[in-house]
Structures are given as C-alpha cells and as structure tokens.
Amino acid sequence: MAVQVDNLHKTYKVGxxxxxxxxxxxxxxxxxEVVAVVGESGSGKSTLLHILGTLDSPSSGKILIDGKNPFEKRDKSVSTFRNLHIGFVFQHNNLLPEFNALENTxxxxxIAGFPEKTVKEKAKILLKKVGLTKRELHFPSQLSGGEQQRVAIARSLINDPILLLADEPSGNLDSKNASHIHELFQEINQSLKSTVLVVTHNKEFAAxxxxxxxxxxxHILSDEQNS
Structure with a gap:
C-alpha cells in the first residue's frame, strides 16, 4: 500500500x-497505481494534494505513506521525509533559472546528501527518459514550456519517490505539449512502476x-476505475 487516507478532515477559519x-x-x-483527482474549484483537490505532500497538515484524521505517518515527526523530519519520499510536479515548474536542466534535476x-557523481548519473538517465539528453546543459530560459515541465518531471523522480504528486501539470501548456506530458506520466508509471496522483481539470487526461x-x-463523490 503506497497511500492510506483515514477520515481526513481539514478546516480553516474564515472570518x-x-x-x-x-x-x-x-x-x-x-x-x-495512477489516480486522477477531479472536481470543481473549491472541492478540496488542492488541499488534499498539499496534505499528502506534507505541505499542509490535517486538522484530524490520518495519512500513511508507505505505512508511515509523516506528521508524527518533527518539522525538520517532515521536510526530510518529503524530499526523500515524495516527488512534486506543479503547474508552474519552479525551475531555478540560474541552473541548467541537469543541475535542476x-x-x-x-539536498538529500547523496553523492554528486551518483546523482549526476541518475539525472542524466532521467533526462534521457523524458527526451532531453541534448538539452541537459540548457537553462530554463532556453527551453520551451513543455521542455521545462519535462525537466520538472525528471527532477521529481531523482530520489525514487514512493509517491509522485502532480498539480495541473499541463495547465500552462498548449494542447500538443499537454498531450505529450500526459503520455509521459503514463510511460513513467509503466517503466518505473511509480505511484502517481494527479490533480487535473483536463477531462480527457483524467478519463x-x-x-x-x-x-x-x-467529500468523495465517486471513486471509479476503468473496467
């Protein structure tokens, strides 16, 4: 079991x-598994993703990632758990502009403290997997939007995360590049057996x-699987 969510509540004081x-x-x-989380704005999608990613904490209830509750740890340990075990791909790729694609990956x-040589070799393999071998020394400003998002996907996989979280990963892309990113997530799942949860408004991608x-x-309105 990669993820278990039990009676999860999150409340905010508003006025x-x-x-x-x-x-x-x-x-x-x-x-x-690859799971899409869908729903209208305000349905709770982003809140759920932020809690699963340990960027926010639950008001009550419990989440387990690989059988571990990250919120039972101290703040520093939570951030360490996040870096080692959870990968993120956001709508805005958040690449560091002063570093090239290889360095960003x-x-x-x-940060996790792995040997630089090992990390570099693995980053090269991941950039090859997302089709960017010839672009690894290019800086974000020299890459297209689709290429930047591919770097972000490679970066999210560098520590072999238990869970890969994606928040509207194709939201800023045109339909052609969006389609390529959608296909890439499925390829990654099949080749690396990654567990992926995607928040998306794209009906075709979700379907x-x-x-x-x-x-x-x-609330969970439905939980459907393709037959």
Whole structure:
C-alpha cells in the first residue's frame, strides 16, 4: 500500500465561520497505481494534494505513506521525509533559472546528501527518459514550456519517490505539449512502476487514467476505475 487516507478532515477559519475543505475522506492507493483527482474549484483537490505532500497538515484524521505517518515527526523530519519520499510536479515548474536542466534535476538528490557523481548519473538517465539528453546543459530560459515541465518531471523522480504528486501539470501548456506530458506520466508509471496522483481539470487526461476520485465540497463523490 503506497497511500492510506483515514477520515481526513481539514478546516480553516474564515472570518467568523469555519470552512470544511476536507470533510472526513478515506481511500487507499496501491503501489504502482495512477489516480486522477477531479472536481470543481473549491472541492478540496488542492488541499488534499498539499496534505499528502506534507505541505499542509490535517486538522484530524490520518495519512500513511508507505505505512508511515509523516506528521508524527518533527518539522525538520517532515521536510526530510518529503524530499526523500515524495516527488512534486506543479503547474508552474519552479525551475531555478540560474541552473541548467541537469543541475535542476540533480537538486533534490544533492539536498538529500547523496553523492554528486551518483546523482549526476541518475539525472542524466532521467533526462534521457523524458527526451532531453541534448538539452541537459540548457537553462530554463532556453527551453520551451513543455521542455521545462519535462525537466520538472525528471527532477521529481531523482530520489525514487514512493509517491509522485502532480498539480495541473499541463495547465500552462498548449494542447500538443499537454498531450505529450500526459503520455509521459503514463510511460513513467509503466517503466518505473511509480505511484502517481494527479490533480487535473483536463477531462480527457483524467478519463485516460485507470482510476478517478471525484471530490465535491470536501467529500468523495465517486471513486471509479476503468473496467
């Protein structure tokens, strides 16, 4: 089991009232699954992703990633757990402009303290996997939007994460590049057996994935799998 979510609640104080962003949701994701999380704006998708990524903490309930509860650790340990075990791909790729594609890909591995030679070799392999071998010494400003997002995907995989989280990964791309990114996620899942959770508004992309969790007002409206 890669992910287990039990009775997860997240509330925010808004003025004099309380907003229930997540209202007691539960589900499990097996290792190697690819799951889309869909729903209208305000349904709780981003809140769920941020908690699974340990960028935010639950109000109550529990999450387990690879059988471990990251919130039982101290703040520093939570950040270490995040870097070692969770990969992120955001709508805005957040590449560091002063570093080239290879260096950006290496960054989480270097932060984790792995040997530079090992990290560099692995980064080269990942950039080859996303089709950027000839662009590895280019800086973000020299790459197209689709190429930048491919670097971000390679970077997210450098530490062999238990869980890869993607938040609207093709939201800033034209339809052609978006289609390439969608295909790349499925290729990565098949070749690396990565567990992937994708928040997306793209109906075609969501429909192409084997499982869809639909949220509404902080509740799970449906949890469907392709037959």
């Amino acid at each position: 004099e009232g309380i907003l229930n962003a997540l209202a007691g949701i539960s589900f499990k994701i097996n290792r190697g 290496m960054m989480p591995g270097l 192409s994935l084997p499982r869809r969790i639909r949220l509404r007002d902080g």
